[in-house]
Amino acid sequence: MTAPAARVAETLQIGDPAPNFQARTTMGVINLSDFRGRWLVLFSHPADFTPVCTSEFVALTRASDRFEALDCALLAVSVDSLYSHLGWIKAIRDAFDVTVSFPIVEDPSLIIGRAYGMISDRSPDAATMRSTYFIDPEGIIRAMICYPATIGRSVEEMLRVLAALQRVDADNVVTPEGWHPGDDVLLPPHQDQAALLREIDDPRWFHRSQADRKAG
Missing domain, CATH: 3.40.30.10 (Glutaredoxin)
Structure with missing residues (x-):
């Protein structure tokens, strides 16, 4: 067996390269x-x-x-x-x-x-x-x-997480609690003041959902 590269005093985190072996x-x-x-x-x-x-x-x-x-x-x-x-x-x-x-x-x-x-x-x-x-x-x-x-x-949860990761990679969306393929998705929060203020009349400006275009 060939060992992975050593990680000294470091914890593997989401976003890290997977150590090869x-x-x-x-x-x-x-x-x-x-x-x-x-x-x-x-x-x-x-x-x-x-x-x-x-x-x-x-x-x-x-x-x-x-x-x-x-x-x-x-x-x-x-x-x-x-x-x-x-x-x-x-x-x-x-x-x-x-x-x-x-x-x-x-x-x-x-x-x-x-x-x-x-x-x-x-x-x-x-x-x-x-x-x-x-x-x-x-x-x-x-x-x-x-x-x-x-x-x-839970095998179902493993499949759900995998599908959610692939879904957010495909478009600029995020997935809500308990999301499964075909469910509504969420839009990411606004990143600038002007875009936020345009939503001033929307009481759900911080939780904007939309039908999943990829459903079906």
Whole structure:
């Protein structure tokens, strides 16, 4: 495994370049940079053969065509070895009739986990690793979600966040609470006094919505 560039006394933030790495996966050796040009959801899980992680992998595989429709790849990572990953994939297939459709990275040295802040340098183990990173086609981290090891992620929320990121990139709009594709979008706030004063008769000048032109 090739380590990502070291980040000294620094926390990974939205807007940062995603640290690159090269590692073995269940689908061969990959570089994170291989995914440039399309969206990527990179997500960590605490351990193979655990109930919460298994539920997530089954759900993500069943939803993989929906991520593909958004031109988004999925990439998992955990501290377990490649051989543990392979055994788990077989167990999932045998138990749930689901074949995991995305690569799983091995990170036994925690190099990737620590570079991304998935696990603290002070953590004695990897039990806290259940983080999700939404990486755009330029390799920039656009959103991050972190859960404790005991709580499973929502695949629907992952898809919603991805769709919202793509929607705001397409036009000068922002998305409201609970937005889903097809819902009304919001216009960004005015950036100058003249534009603001033209809206003086609109009591909702600070919350301007419009039908989503891309709906349907």
